[in-house]
Amino acid sequence: MVTVSTSKVKCIRAKLTDIQKAARRAKLVKLTDAITTAQDTYQEEACAIAKDNGRSLKWTRRQLYTGKGVFNRRRANPWNAFVRQKLNEENEGHAPGDRLKLPAFIKAHSSKLTSAYLRLTLVDKNRLRENINTYRQSRVKVTRANPKALQKDVNATFKTMQTEWASIQARTGLEGMYLAVRGDVEQYHEPKLFYTAKVGSFIKDVLGMEPKRFALKVESWVVGDFDSAGTVSQRLSLTKLVSLCRQHIQDGLDIIIPTLRHPPKKKVKMNYNNYEGKIEHAHGQSSQVTSS
Numbered sequence: 001m002v003t004v005s006t007s008k009v010k011c012i013r014a015k016l017t018d019i020q021k022a023a024r025r026a027k028l029v030k031l032t033d034a035i036t037t038a039q040d041t042y043q044e045e046a047c048a049i050a051k052d053n054g055r056s057l058k059w060t061r062r063q064l065y066t067g068k069g070v071f072n073r074r075r076a077n078p079w080n081a082f083v084r085q086k087l088n089e090e091n092e093g094h095a096p097g098d099r100l101k102l103p104a105f106i107k108a109h110s111s112k113l114t115s116a117y118l119r120l121t122l123v124d125k126n127r128l129r130e131n132i133n134t135y136r137q138s139r140v141k142v143t144r145a146n147p148k149a150l151q152k153d154v155n156a157t158f159k160t161m162q163t164e165w166a167s168i169q170a171r172t173g174l175e176g177m178y179l180a181v182r183g184d185v186e187q188y189h190e191p192k193l194f195y196t197a198k199v200g201s202f203i204k205d206v207l208g209m210e211p212k213r214f215a216l217k218v219e220s221w222v223v224g225d226f227d228s229a230g231t232v233s234q235r236l237s238l239t240k241l242v243s244l245c246r247q248h249i250q251d252g253l254d255i256i257i258p259t260l261r262h263p264p265k266k267k268v269k270m271n272y273n274n275y276e277g278k279i280e281h282a283h284g285q286s287s288q289v290t291s292s
Helices: 018-053 057-065 078-091 102-108 110-118 122-138 147-172 197-205 211-224 238-259 275-283
Strands: 177-180 192-195
Touching (some): 018 057, 078 102, 078 110, 078 122, 102 110, 147 177, 147 192, 177 211, 192 197, 192 211
Antiparallel strands (some): 177 192
């Protein structure tokens, strides 16, 4: 077999005329103006919603971003509808505490469910899909914050990112770091920090603090919203504010305790009733150091 090599043919596009260039330019300007107008309208609507409902602009933007139209809803799955229907039939007449959970129900009746589902006709499956779509449309949609779901999303995302950063650093020898903190006091996820050895020594020697403590300082600055007039904490209850303050104090204590000459093996919890005896005398730490 003889291999024949052919020379690459350079593709030459026809030159545009002045009229075609002007038309392309006008089309680009029209598109840019439309996008700019939509962005301005979005900003105005978000500000109006936040002001009327006593919410922060950041929270309102996040709800608009994760709302309808940004993420496509999954198509109705007849298998899920079929299993849910059988589960409801099994739990009918049982008290809430005695009802079967979906994973346990599938595990106990997997073969029976599979055989019954395979006997369904196309008409039956389409009917199940229609029931799902009808149920979705009839549901009352309520906008609410879901910090636990956001926490799971952040943890999963940054777990993958840390693996990728470690691979890049080992492959290229680059030195660097990334730091991400929560943007709102109502969020639950912890600061995400990854750094190489030299960057870690830079934070300790130049900035004079542990990397985790540096991340907490960045988080306190971001959550405190010191660079704006209003703060999101103004709409929180007193109980919530006290809880958040205690959490930050405990985080600071967790950083300081391991630096002692003889650190305790168990975790030391902050004691507000007998701080002088339980913390200062027992571990040699004062409130000035803890709050710094």
